[in-house]
Amino acid sequence: MSVVSRGVRNAFRSPVRAIAIVVILGLTIGLSFVMLIGHQSVENKVGTTLASIGTTVTIVPVGYGTGSTANARLTTAELSQVARLPDVVGLDEALPDSLPSGGTAGAGATLAPGSPGAPLSIVGTNDPAAPSNIGASTLAIVAGHTIDGSGDADDAMVSTTVAERNQLKVGSAFRAYGATLTVEAIFDSDTDNGNDTVIVPLATEQRLSDRRGEVLRAVATVDSLADLSAATGQITMDLGPAADVTSDVAQAGQALAPLQSVESLSLYSLFGAAVTAAVIILLVMVLTVRERKREVGTVKAIGSSTAGVVFQFMAEALTFAAAGGAAGLIAGAFVAGAITSGLVSSSGHGGSPGSAQAAQNPALEHLSQVHATATVPEVFIGLAGIAAIAASGSAAASYLISRIQPAEALRSE
């Protein structure tokens, strides 16, 4: 019989005691496992959300969108230094405005919005194909071709609903700002606001609205997530206090804050449950070793080494941990999803569909949908943690006893 098999058999000397220990360990290890799964799942969700948000930086004049834009201006000249930053690979500039609407009319008439009563907007942009310019996540050309955003021709793109309402087709003309614009493309977007927005080249809008060189919103694309923070800081510094510079990651940070609190909570709980399991094993082994102090003296008297005594108790503790771990892992795998969902839903996350963050960035929708599943690495991490706890707890307890002189151990009752 080896030291391992003796340790395993010792674990079940008293079946009632063994079952009690396994149940207690199973509960704490199960809780540790649930928290590990929850932590990993939330961490994955945060990671994938951040990865899907992209590497863009939004630039608007200070106070833009709050109704106090009288003195807030950005210009293409100012933004040109942003475009020249080494980490910036693209710069989408836009100048939105409202279009006065009139009744439905044929070619050459003032436009009516696609939805009766809705405001009709116009946006000048150097990237007419970008859906973000019209507050949408998709923009699909259904007729004609995308206009040249870098030019200043009186060309325009209108949505299908505006085209139908105003009986327009590719090549038709309509009037805005007293000028005649030609429909070069008809598109479909996924929002009502987007479908009630006319898209024209940036320079055209600046000229027609008599705001030459002015830009009200720009989106800089940075080459990588790693450079995003530095690039955001550089843009902020270059543009000074006149501009509000916000990266998507910063915006996401607000939406993800509740999830990150769940991540932290699960991590603390994981450590708490793991420490509890360690304390339980340590106390069980301290009591076990003290109970068997005389037996320790006997086996040392008949030739066992100190290491042999320690290994035997470690095998015993690992047996308890393995049994408790198996029970905990199985139970934890069943309840991890429910507990993680409960933690997320009670965290007051802001990523639900329709929330403010989700409205600004579709990538921030469905943040509450965290799928807690145990992966192979998590199971291995859990098992390794259990083994380490059991080994260290039992080694510490048995080493203290096994160091004493055999005669002293034999004298104990």
Next chain:
Amino acid sequence: MLEVREVTKSFGTGDRTVTAVNNVTMAVPDGEFAAIVGRSGSGKSTLMNLLGALERPTSGMIFVDGQDITRLGQGELVQYRRRSIGFVFQSYNLIPNLSSIENVMLPMEFAGVGKGERRRRARGLLDQVELTGDKQHRKPGKLSGGEQQRVAIARALANSPRLILADEPVGNLDTRTSATIIELLRSLAHTQGTTVIAVTHDLSLTDRADRVFRLRDGRLQAADGAGPAPSAAGADARERGR
């Protein structure tokens, strides 16, 4: 040859020091069955623990075949207990969840004997102490006191030690079983040349011992039967003369 020179063992108990073994000098030749007698608290068990290297003396030297075991390092002490000593405890000290044969196999496992050889030798030793059949596979709780003591003796013999130390080996046994155990220990000494030292206050054991050491308050008072170191043959001759 076991030789004890001026050995003292003191314990600190609170603010006072108790000397359990006080300047003891004695010698036991190979192949002799010796007894150490004395009243409770006279230091018998402490002396046995010192001989078995279960603890170190406060002063003095203990030579076993010329080697001073008080100077051995921890690793060497383990080897000494493993190879040279067999212990028989008063309360048997068998491992309760191991069967008789597994208890006997245990010291051989520590000594690195192969599993098959361990089992074969353990079976033979249990046969030798007349514990046969299914009793070899019973756990200690299912055996009588005498049977447990025989298992303990078989365990003490497992690694063919040069010295067997028996602490009150018949203290818990009835007269008949005591006689059997005493004869077993005697025959081990006289037929196999194993030195057997038994601590006892049982007259039936001292009557059968080749040499009796008397301890009082930790001091050796007298050594009855002490004389020239007998050879195994001499011991046998003395045995025949009884």
